[in-house]
Amino acid sequence: MQKAFYTLSITLVLMSIIALAVFGLPLGIDFKGGSLMELRFLPTTSGSVKTLDGPQVKKVLEELDLGSIRIQTTDDNSLILRFREVDESTHKNILNKLNATSDISIEEIRFDSVGPIIGEETTNKSIEAIIFVLIMIVVYVAFAFRKISFPIKSWRYGLVALLTLFHDVIITLGIFSVYLYFMGGEVGAAFVAAVLTILGYSVNDTIVVFDRVRENLLKLGGRLDFDTLVARSVKQSLMRSINTSLTTLFVLLAIFFFGGVTIKDFVFVLIIGIIIGTYSSLALASPLLSTWVKWQEHRRARQG
Numbered sequence: 001m002q003k004a005f006y007t008l009s010i011t012l013v014l015m016s017i018i019a020l021a022v023f024g025l026p027l028g029i030d031f032k033g034g035s036l037m038e039l040r041f042l043p044t045t046s047g048s049v050k051t052l053d054g055p056q057v058k059k060v061l062e063e064l065d066l067g068s069i070r071i072q073t074t075d076d077n078s079l080i081l082r083f084r085e086v087d088e089s090t091h092k093n094i095l096n097k098l099n100a101t102s103d104i105s106i107e108e109i110r111f112d113s114v115g116p117i118i119g120e121e122t123t124n125k126s127i128e129a130i131i132f133v134l135i136m137i138v139v140y141v142a143f144a145f146r147k148i149s150f151p152i153k154s155w156r157y158g159l160v161a162l163l164t165l166f167h168d169v170i171i172t173l174g175i176f177s178v179y180l181y182f183m184g185g186e187v188g189a190a191f192v193a194a195v196l197t198i199l200g201y202s203v204n205d206t207i208v209v210f211d212r213v214r215e216n217l218l219k220l221g222g223r224l225d226f227d228t229l230v231a232r233s234v235k236q237s238l239m240r241s242i243n244t245s246l247t248t249l250f251v252l253l254a255i256f257f258f259g260g261v262t263i264k265d266f267v268f269v270l271i272i273g274i275i276i277g278t279y280s281s282l283a284l285a286s287p288l289l290s291t292w293v294k295w296q297e298h299r300r301a302r303q304g
Helices: 002-023 054-064 088-099 116-144 154-183 189-220 226-258 261-303
Strands: 034-041 070-073 078-083 106-114
Touching (some): 002 154, 002 261, 034 088, 054 078, 088 106, 116 154, 226 261
């Protein structure tokens, strides 16, 4: 069974890396700078709602030299426009030109503009935050399991947790890159928040299983081999992890299907991350501990 889980995990990671290489993760204005404008088409005096599609909007705004305009439609008669950074004068001209279109009434929902320097700073801080979180997770897990040094040292619990998190994040990124390619959208600051949330959720689930391993080591360490002990620990934690994840997923799915379009990408990342994180905590993290112990025993037998 462990080989099947390892094969599945390696396959998913490789497919995710390929997806990232092919589709990439389009960076939003939070990281590369630019402007974002969300507009809603309002009912006219007759009660009907007249809208403009992407090509029509581009034709209306072509005189303003906004560079490459990316347009995303939503389900509530709205458009999200992304283009180069503009000043307030150009911002007003965009609204005036669109509102000047006959029989069209437009309401601006939001407008954000970020310079390239701020975007670069956001990118650097996001990378620093993720690296800091990963280091602190390893340190915390090693400290929490410091009293357990047999048959595997405490810092290795932290390393296994780190490998599991890498597995979770890579697969989540790969699936999200495919989602963005077909659904449209960009990676913004909310994406970083979602990734950090996944890291915290996944390591929490992993530590629950590891803690059960620790308890069984203290109670049964001399009577069971480590492989059997790990299997028993996973079985004891199985329903708790699944039930916790399902209750969380029910809420996220409700938000994804009935919530606003502005948080859909954020929620989608959380949904994928929680599913993958639950799987890895039960089917990857603990078996990796068992495999590491087997490898140690095999190496000692060869050396002895």
